[in-house]
Structures are given as C-alpha cells and as structure tokens.
C-alpha cells in the first residue's frame with residue numbers, strides 16, 4: 001500500500017531498536033557504503049558527494065545518496081529533486097518506509113535514489129534538535145527508507161567530527177571514507193582530524209579529495225592556486241591514506257549545482273574530467289581493498 005508521507009512526521013517516535021536491525025538488514029543489499037566528510041564546513045563536501053554519485057550513475061551503477069547533513073541539507077537541490085514528493089509504504093508490522101525520489105538526468109545516468117531531511121522540513125525552517133535526535137533522524141533516513149539493492153550508498157555527513165558521525169559509523173559498516181578538503185592550512189588541520197576519526201573507526205579505505213584546488217583564469221587561461229598548492233596530497237601522504245585527486249574551481253560547477261545539475265554531466269569541463277578520473281581510481285581501489293580483506 002502506498003500512502004502520502006504524514007505531513008507532521010514524528011521523527012522522535014518513528015521506530016526504536018528494530019530500526020538498527022533494519023539498517024543492518026538493508027546494508028547487506030549495498031555493495032559499497034561510502035561516507036563523504038570534511039573537517040571544515042564549506043569546502044565542497046556536498047558538491048563532491050553528488051558529483052561522485054552522478055559519475056558512478058553515469059557509468060551505469062545503481063547509486064543511493066543519503067544527505068545526512070541534517071542541519072544544512074543541500075543534496076536534493078544539487079540533484080534537482082528537491083520539489084519531489086516523498087511517499088511512504090506501510091509494512092505489516094506497522095512501520096513505515098519512505099520511498100526515495102529518483103533522478104536519472106534525462107537518461108544520462110541510471111536513476112539515483114535520494115533521501116534527505118530537506119524533503120521533510122520546509123526549506124526556511126531550521127532544525128533545532130539535540131544531537132541524539134539528529135542521530136536518530138539520520139538512522140531513520142537509512143533504515144526507514146526503501147533503498148533496495150544498490151552498488152553504492154553515498155552518505156553526505158555533516159561537516160566536522162561530531163557524535164552523529166560516530167554513531168552512524170558504529171551502526172553501519174562503512175567500506176570507505178572520502179575526506180574533502182581545500183588546499184589551505186586551516187582546512188588541512190581539520191581534515192587531519194577527520195582522517196584520524198575514520199582510522200579510529202576502522203574504515204578499510206580512506207582517501208582525500210582536494211576541492212577548489214586551482215582556478216583556470218577565464219581570460220588568460222593560466223592556472224591560479226587561489227588557496228595554495230598541493231596541501232591535500234601532502235596531508236594524505238603524511239597520514240598514510242590515498243589521494244584521489246584535485247577538482248578545480250569552476251564557475252560552471254557553482255551555477256550548475258544551483259540549478260540542480262551536477263557539473264560532472266558537462267563532459268567538456270575540467271571539473272567533470274577530474275571527477276570522472278577520481279571515480280575510476282576509487283572503483284579500482286575499492287575492488288582492491290575488498291579483495292585484500294577477503295584474503296585476510
């Protein structure tokens with residue numbers, strides 16, 4: 001039976017222990033679970049998450065994106081589905097599961113399933129919750145959603161190293177963590193903390209992506225290192241984790257994401273080429289890591 005999501009969905013009372021069990025059951029259907037994090041806000045974490053997801057979908061993989069950035073959910077807008085209505089299905093035991101809206105970008109990608117707090121709360125309404133409630137909401141967006149079978153589940157976490165990340169990482173067995181940074185010192189300091197958090201959580205594959213690495217001057221074509229040079233790569237080396245690549249600042253990337261179209265769909269841009277390269281490297285590394293783990 002399909003019904004419309006109740007308008008005043010009571011997040012706090014929407015499932016308790018069985019919820020954790022549902023997450024555990026569902027994750028068996030997801031081949032790779034990848035968290036996208038950043039030590040610092042505003043470095044382009046959501047931009048990287050949606051472009052990685054779209055690049056994977058462009059290659060024919062089935063992808064789900066969970067916007068776990070409950071306080072600033074932008075993913076649905078960036079993927080052009082923010083106006084979609086979320087339906088829910090009632091199960092025999094009485095629990096509801098939301099049906100994630102999908103976008104296949106006019107057939108340019110396989111459909112991407114998207115779930116975000118942004119669907120359930122009006123855009124101008126702030127979410128003023130204590131941490132435990134936020135954690136619960138994120139868990140519901142995992143366990144009370146009909147995700148189905150996926151090649152990749154991408155989770156866009158809130159910035160920083162807060163307790164929500166800790167709890168979700170304890171519930172869900174992540175295959176990889178991608179830490180997004182910009183090249184400047186202040187961002188790198190916080191990025192190191194995020195890398196170490198993922199190491200402590202035992203995530204098998206950890207990698208750094210450097211966003212806003214450089215700007216190609218639209219007038220002279222010269223490369224400008226606006227925020228310094230090579231910081232992300234040096235940090236990855238220092239921490240002993242992989243470096244997946246650099247994404248340049250691209251004015252079109254900002255314009256495109258404001259219009260709900262990930263830049264990776266604009267094949268001729270430097271940012272799109274960078275994202276495709278990153279995704280190819282990521283797939284290879286994930287397969288290698290999985291093989292190594294199965295041999296242990």
Ligand SMILES: Nc1ncnc2c1ncn2[C@@H]1O[C@H](COP(=O)(O)OP(=O)(O)OP(=O)(O)O)[C@@H](O)[C@H]1O
Nearest residue numbers: 041042043044045046047159248249250253254257
């Ligand atoms: N490579 C890029 N080139 C141009 N603009 C970019 C690039 N990466 C991100 N942006 C823009 O920067 C802004 C912030 O990006 P985004 O929302 O992805 O950051 P975030 O780290 O997820 O932020 P928050 O910490 O608020 O969650 C957006 O307007 C986005 O379009």
